[in-house]
Amino acid sequence: MALVLNEEQLMLKDAAAGFLQEKASVAALRALRDSRDEAGYSKELWQEMADMGWAGIAIPEAYGGLDYGYIGLGIVLEQMGRNLSVSPLQSSVLVAATAIALGGSEAQKQALLPAIASGETIVTLALQEGPHHAPHKTAATAIADGDGYVISGRKVMVADAHVADKLIVVARTAGEPGDAEGLGLFLVDREATGVSTERVIMVDSRNSGTVTLDSVQVSADQVLGSLDTGSALLQQVLDIANIGLSAELLGLCLESFERTMEYLKDRKQFGAAIGTFQGLQHRAAEMYADLELAKSVVIRSLQAIDAGDDNLSLLASACKAKVSQVAARVSNEAIQMHGGIGMTDEFDIGFFIKRARVAQQTFGDHSYHLDRYATLSAF
Amino acid sequence: MSELEQFRLETREWLEANCPAAMRVPEAGDDDQYWGGRNPEMSHPDQKVWSDRMGEKGWTTPEWPAEYGGGGLDKDEVKVLRQEMSRIGARTPLHSFGISMLGPALLLYGTEAQKQEHIPKIVRGEIRWCQGYSEPGAGSDLASLQTRAEDQGDHYLVNGSKVWTSYADKADWIFCLTRTDNTGTKHEGISFLLFDMASEGVTTKPILLISGYSPFCETFFDDVKVPKANLMGEEGKGWTIAKYLLTHERAMISGFGHSSGKKTLSQNAVELIGMDAGGKLDDPVLRQNLAQLELDAMVFGHTMSRVTDEAKAGQGLGEAASIFKYYGTELNKRRFELMLSVYGEQGLAWEGDAYDNGKLPRAWLRTKANSIEGGTSEIQLNIIAKRVLGLPS
Known part of the structure; x- marks a missing residue:
């Protein structure tokens, strides 16, 4: 399958980007944090997302979903990564709904998937x-x-x-x-x-x-x-979850890289934009190469879920290992290249490295998945 | 039956009848490649037979226009031809800088007469070309080249020297960057000349490399007369052609060392080093490095596919292709470093039949040039930083 998004998927990407920039940006995360919100997420916003179909995006139509596949869910997750949007999409949709859809009995699917898709029930x-x-x-x-x-x-x-x-x-x-x-x-x-x-x-x-x-x-x-099949089901769910988390991490990396490049063009020292310095240019170019690799493995892996590829585990570990490695590099460099201001709470770039580390660790980080990749490759 | 299926059947039949058995086994190494030319070197007589037959059909350059002797095939047909060749393990019939570098530029910038003259000979492997780019004082800073071409009315008089000219001692013709004017900026006043290496005043001297091989030469020009008709493109505008051609060279270099479907390095490591009690390679640090290499190689492969697919779908600006030369060559160097770790001290034997006469260490040393030739990794990073990321100068 061609490693590109089709027209419908490109429209979804634009729509998700527009909605999240307006309503679930880094500013919204900051407000949520500072208000010490009891729920830890905005229920109104989650309902709006569910009303647009996002909570059922990968769920089959027969169970109240949109049936856009995991490529569709990945597109939304990537945009959530860019905006650091907070919602139960990861816990309830990416992970729990996947487990129910893959392993549940007909009765369990009927009882839970439409409720998850409508946003009324949260499962984790x-x-x-x-x-x-x-x-x-x-x-x-x-x-x-x-x-x-x-x-x-x-x-x-x-x-x-x-x-x-x-x-x-x-x-x-x-x-x-x-x-x-x-x-x-x-x-x-x-x-x-x-x-x-x-x-x-x-x-x-x-x-x-x-x-x-x-x-x-x-x-x-x-x-x-x-x-009998619990362990196998769990592995399958975790493979999909790790690919979804990688899509979110990819969005986070791209946004934090782009913000850093803008800063390199703006910030002046020694009478010149710091982006003129080759010491920074080469590190930026290397990160660009890393990000291109990350994009490729994410789209390949999302497509593999929908296509039912039989080497999904190998691909999932490759994906999470690579993207976690890139996320560590890009988020660290984002702070370093911003210098002192990158250390302040007032400036947004610090939010990216915080989310990156949690998403990297969830369900296994670079070292866990590199080890698993080697094991699955029989060495 | 569709036309494409019909084409596949005919191609299969033709290849069966025309590809000699000796050309259906992989090349034993660089020495076993066929490069054609006026005095072709052969390790097997069927190399020329195979190349000539393919050249006659234009299938050494299947996508080039038929009017100049190319195959005139469309993309789908080229794909079918490649699949059918790979099905019987057919070798690349002709290795050629005329095909991989000069040809595409000639088709774009050459005069009708130049195309008529040179393309068919490239297709049929009759003329072997070399590339006159780098000079002793112009490496990464290629545009500062000083080889002069003086206007003498009906011809140019060329004086100067080139270095790192691949196989200059075996080539018949050269495509050469020369300076016809030094009054403007260094990118102006460069002219792209084509001339015969048998011309009076051309001498070559092979350079012995750390690998023990001499694939490169120094090339000297002492009052070489080049007819005006051999100027490609406009006088003084050669830099544009030079850059275009470099993109083809870089694409070629970034593909070096891609595994040919044999055993993976990690599988070789398991055989040579063994497993520990837990069923993991009995060298945890090497295991980690191998996993990272093989994972990166896989993801790099997906990236090349993605960029091709995006171009086909008309998405993006193809900017990501800028990483191929940099990433591909660095990956290849990593692979060979790890090969040394996997094969151990024995892998470093230089001579002796028992050790394949140093094939591995020679190939390993050769990879060190990958990130230098055709634009160093540092130059590639400069290009990404400035042209893709838009960082200021």
């Missing part, structure tokens, strides 16, 4: 337990109990935990922590007995949370898909 994945992304180390347990299960464990870094209606909890049904297999995904109400959540505000001013599950009873029909 509760996966991580330690300092890093390491799904195989899952220690939370789901123990069979009659027709259902009893889940116990403690989850950290759960995006939008305190505002979610439902959680998709990853828990071990077999094996020991360290085993890649033996994981199940369970749909759990956030307000179910035994579930408690605690909000954590991250360095990028976004919602995360800690979820404690203390002997939470779930019925058999709360298992997402089947237990």
